[in-house]
Amino acid sequence: MNIFYLLIGVSLLVALIFLGAFIWSVRSGQYDDNETPSMRMLFDDDDVESESEINEEKKNNKK
Template sequence: MSVIYLLITVSIIVALLFLYAFLRAVKNGQFDDAYTPSVRMLFDDETKNKTEKEQPKANNS
């Protein structure tokens, strides 16, 4: 039974270490997207054309 308590304690410590590492990486900008903003201007026309096609045209007659 004492082995179960030891394993639970060790697993909680490991989980807290991973949580700390994850939060530190997020704080330091590890997961910031540096690629998409530089490419977004290349595909800007396609997104505008899609939104224009999706909107129905008003009938003036």
């Protein structure tokens, strides 16, 4: 039965170490995305207006 207490203690210690490593990596910028913003402009397309929107604009401009 004492081995269960030891295993629980060791597992909590390992979990705390992983949590600390995760928090450290987030604060040090390991998960910052530096590549995507520069590539985003290559994939952005202008919104294409549908024919019905163009026809409505023409009607509004004629009035």
